[in-house]
Structure formats: C-alpha cells, structure tokens
Amino acid sequence: MHVRQGRVLQGMWKPSLRVQEFCPPNANFNTYGTRKYSRMKITAEMDTQGTRDSQKYHHDVVVIGAGISGLACASKLLQDERFAQSKSLLVLEGRDRIGGRINAVYVDGNRLDTGANWVHGIGTDDKPNPLMKILPHKRYKVFSGAAIFKATGDNTTTSNPGGSVDTTTGKDLIIPSSIARIISSGLWETVGGLHELAAQKSPQEAKATTILQAIKDIDTFRKTYDDLPEEYHQTFGSLMQFIENMEAGPLTENTNKSSKDQSAMSLLEYAIEDFDGDQVFLQDGYIAIINEIAQSLINAKLIRLGTKVERIDWSSKPIRIYTNQGEYTTDNLVCTIPLGVLKEQRSTLFEPRLPSNKEQAIEKLGFGTLDKIFLVFKSPWWTEEPYATHLKNGLVGMLDGSENDTKISDTLMGFTEELPGIEIHKDGTVTPGLRSLTVVNLHSLTGFPVLSCFVSCDVAIKIEAMTDHQAATIVHRALTQWFGQEPPRPEAVHVTRWSQDAFSRGSYSHMIVDKSETSHREVFQHPISNDPGAVLYFAGEHTSRNHFATAHGALISGWREADSILNAD
Numbered sequence: 001m002h003v004r005q006g007r008v009l010q011g012m013w014k015p016s017l018r019v020q021e022f023c024p025p026n027a028n029f030n031t032y033g034t035r036k037y038s039r040m041k042i043t044a045e046m047d048t049q050g051t052r053d054s055q056k057y058h059h060d061v062v063v064i065g066a067g068i069s070g071l072a073c074a075s076k077l078l079q080d081e082r083f084a085q086s087k088s089l090l091v092l093e094g095r096d097r098i099g100g101r102i103n104a105v106y107v108d109g110n111r112l113d114t115g116a117n118w119v120h121g122i123g124t125d126d127k128p129n130p131l132m133k134i135l136p137h138k139r140y141k142v143f144s145g146a147a148i149f150k151a152t153g154d155n156t157t158t159s160n161p162g163g164s165v166d167t168t169t170g171k172d173l174i175i176p177s178s179i180a181r182i183i184s185s186g187l188w189e190t191v192g193g194l195h196e197l198a199a200q201k202s203p204q205e206a207k208a209t210t211i212l213q214a215i216k217d218i219d220t221f222r223k224t225y226d227d228l229p230e231e232y233h234q235t236f237g238s239l240m241q242f243i244e245n246m247e248a249g250p251l252t253e254n255t256n257k258s259s260k261d262q263s264a265m266s267l268l269e270y271a272i273e274d275f276d277g278d279q280v281f282l283q284d285g286y287i288a289i290i291n292e293i294a295q296s297l298i299n300a301k302l303i304r305l306g307t308k309v310e311r312i313d314w315s316s317k318p319i320r321i322y323t324n325q326g327e328y329t330t331d332n333l334v335c336t337i338p339l340g341v342l343k344e345q346r347s348t349l350f351e352p353r354l355p356s357n358k359e360q361a362i363e364k365l366g367f368g369t370l371d372k373i374f375l376v377f378k379s380p381w382w383t384e385e386p387y388a389t390h391l392k393n394g395l396v397g398m399l400d401g402s403e404n405d406t407k408i409s410d411t412l413m414g415f416t417e418e419l420p421g422i423e424i425h426k427d428g429t430v431t432p433g434l435r436s437l438t439v440v441n442l443h444s445l446t447g448f449p450v451l452s453c454f455v456s457c458d459v460a461i462k463i464e465a466m467t468d469h470q471a472a473t474i475v476h477r478a479l480t481q482w483f484g485q486e487p488p489r490p491e492a493v494h495v496t497r498w499s500q501d502a503f504s505r506g507s508y509s510h511m512i513v514d515k516s517e518t519s520h521r522e523v524f525q526h527p528i529s530n531d532p533g534a535v536l537y538f539a540g541e542h543t544s545r546n547h548f549a550t551a552h553g554a555l556i557s558g559w560r561e562a563d564s565i566l567n568a569d
Contacts, residue, residue, distance in 0.1 A: 120274065122140075343363070
C-alpha cells in the first residue's frame, strides 16, 4: 500500500547554509490569538555573481529546478569527472531557495513542514527506499495511533456571528476503540483492495474505471458495513474521502468549471509497484535530505537562485534559455518543472512547442492540490485532561486498525459541516455529505505543540481563498464538536497555498479516468533531440511510472536522467 503526500532541526545546518528570517508586510493577518506569525526561509550561499549583466553563459548541462529531482540529477552528474569543470554544469532555480515543493516555515519557533513530510514505504532489505540511505541521521517515526470521531448531523455545537463556539451537549464524538478498529481496518483494507483490483485489470480497464466504481466491488468495503452498527455507517462511508488526501485527486467529477480538479481519479492510480515497509514521518523534515543532496552543488556554487525561466528555445544547438537574469545556453537541458506549471505554460514556454505526445501527456495527467492548516498552540492541550482520556478511549492502530499501546493519537480523523463532502454508501452510490478532516498531532511526531489539518482538491482551493484566520476557525470549531467542549485557541496559524504558488501550481500528479495512461508518464523518460543534436530531458515525480506523487519518485527520476546523460556517449 502506498500513501501519497510525500512533504530541520537547528544544528543540522551545513556551514555554507544560512537561515533568513523575515516578516511579510501583512505579518499580522494570520494571527489567531495575540502572537504574531513569522517565517523562516531556507536559502543557500550560492554563486549569483555575473548573472545580472545579460551576458550569455554556456554549460554542457543545465538543470531547470532545484527541487529534489533537479538536485538529484545535478549532484549525480557532479560525481562524474567529466563535470569537474565549473562551466560544465549549472542549476537554475526561480525561487529564492532550494527544495521546490519541500519547504518549512517557522512559527513561534515551531518548524512546520509545508510540503513533503513522510516517506511512503521505507522499503525492504532486498528493495530499500533510496531516501533512507540519504537521510543523514535517519530520525523518523512510524505513524501509529489514530482516533476517529463520529460523523453526525446533530447540533452538537452552535456558532455565533463572532466566530466563537458554544458547546450545547458536552458530549464528545469519539468512537470507542472496538468500533474504530472495524472502521480503520475497513478503510485500509479497502485501499489495499484497490491495489489488488488494479493489478487484476488490464491497463485499459483500469483507465476506464473510477476509484468509486472500484470501491463498491471490494468485498472488505461491503463487509465493513455489515460488521458495523448502523449508526456508524455514515462515519465509514464519509471517511473514504481520506483517499482524496492521499492522492490529491478527486473521487467524483466536479462540474464547477472554475475547479482545477474536474475529472475523477481512475483505478490506474493504484496500478503501481511502490516500496513496501512502514510509512514514516521524517522528524527532522525533508530539508535534511535536500541539504544532503545539494551540499556538493552548493560547495561548487553551481546553483543560481532567483533565476526564473521565461522561454526555452530548443530549435538549435545550443539550446537557449531566456531568464529574468539573462540568457544561458546548453547542449543538454534537464527540465524538472512541475506538471502544474507545465500545464499552465506549455504553449508559451517551449519554442518550438513540444512534440504532441508530450503535450498530450501534460494535458491528460492530473495534478492536484494538498494543503495544510497549521494550528500552533502554547502547549499540547490534547495530551492533557480531559482530552487525553477521550483520545485514549478511541485509540486504534493507524494503518491496520489493530490494538495499539501508544499513549496518544498521532492522527485525529473527524468531520465538519462547513466544507462540502461526500458519503459513499454500501451499494456504491454517492450523496453530498460532511467533509472528512485529517488532523495530524505534530507534538507526537516532532515535539512541537502543533496540529496540522489536511485538505485537498476543491476543498483546498476553497481554503486557499480564505484568510488564515477563517480556515483555522473551521478547524477549531470541528475540534470543539469532536471533543464536546471548546479547546484552547491557537496562538498562531499558517495555511499553505500550493495551488497559488507560481512555481508549482499544485502538489503532485494523479491519474484521471478515461484520460491518463501509464504511457503518459513513460513518454517523459524519452529525451527529445533536435536535428543539430541538442537534447531536452525531463525529470520530476510526474515522470515516474511506479513512484509518482512521491519524493522518492522525484529523486529516482533525477538519477535516471543523469544516467541517461552520462550514458549518451
């Protein structure tokens, strides 16, 4: 089974790295209580000298993008003696930092990993996940305990125009462990069943089958309804929305033309061979991995930050790259631009336009958004009474619904009426319903008194249009309903907005029903050569056959293209 959402401790900084703290002009806008929000951005001491005089700079290989795939490609090339010369290799990055969709901000001293968080399968001795060999200190924690709260339409809470919440019943919605175990097991066995069903069908059958159509054919899904008391059917049917957070793709077709996620995911999403092993949370953040990969490039001053690529002319040799910092030329260009940006700029970025098979791939692959709503508290109130007892009473194993002896939940799973959701019934029919919210207890994983709520797809777009305060209020009201009493209010909040990020336009890719094919990913693995002999390569998670939508997929794709360049001679 694979779980998507693949998104630094002080003292782990390399000598040539620095941390810059800055407050945006509207630094007060996302304070929930009284304390101000501040951010830290991670940059590197890199050579930018000479990039502002609009002269031409030629390198044997230019890599566009300093995310994990671009850094992996460039760092592997640098290990070859052919790239020992300073003019042989260069990485161009539009942001003022490295990492791409891997980033962290600091709020009141608490590190918030805004992008990739965990490793999707650490692998086995025979087939290890390569990320685990790179991570310097291998500080990680396996996701364990979860608490599930009941879906209900009862007026457990009421809200007044001022945004405060009054508890009217005092009754929490925590589901007893004995019932939660059935629900959790049913959820994860259904996800496992999707993998099995995808393996049984032909690629064309899987392409034409929505995940919703597949779910109703899974025995475990139907049996879970039989095993549960009827009062918990709504909870189980609504909790299946968790799949949208895993895949950053919609389960149902969206008729809203302004939506980025209009088409439902297909079963082909699960026709993969990913790494086995535990799903683990990187306690020092993915930045530790980024720093490890990038260090040799930083030392060699081969990364140019703040260099936004505006146009790529690949009609001749050398290929010409026009940027806001001048023009660069190369005989070998590696493009690691995210699929979301390629979708937005494919008609204007490349001159001439890309071959039709690659343009079709860009168009037909899905690209979704997964955002996080961080609530930063003075202390982890959920570890204190009476909240801790509530959670302990409902604690189950996170990934299998087994008995669990941990003291506190890593994950809270509940619902809100304030965001649109769906309920999947036993017969596979779908009706409008509550929105499933997954809230991760970062105190259990990192020691920071922070709760992180995940939202995806169209709901993420709705959240991005709100202020941070408005988004946090929805989560806080949900927590109040779940626990039957109002918990402390957060000291500060932070909301990610990956869809609005001009350098990503979303989070990661997925497979769309009746459109996306495995070949659409594989086509990027074939470089384009023009008549004079210059070559255009592609890397990134969207180019991976079996590991798309993961950080390790992006990493492996970068190595793949480096090997392609090294073996070209």
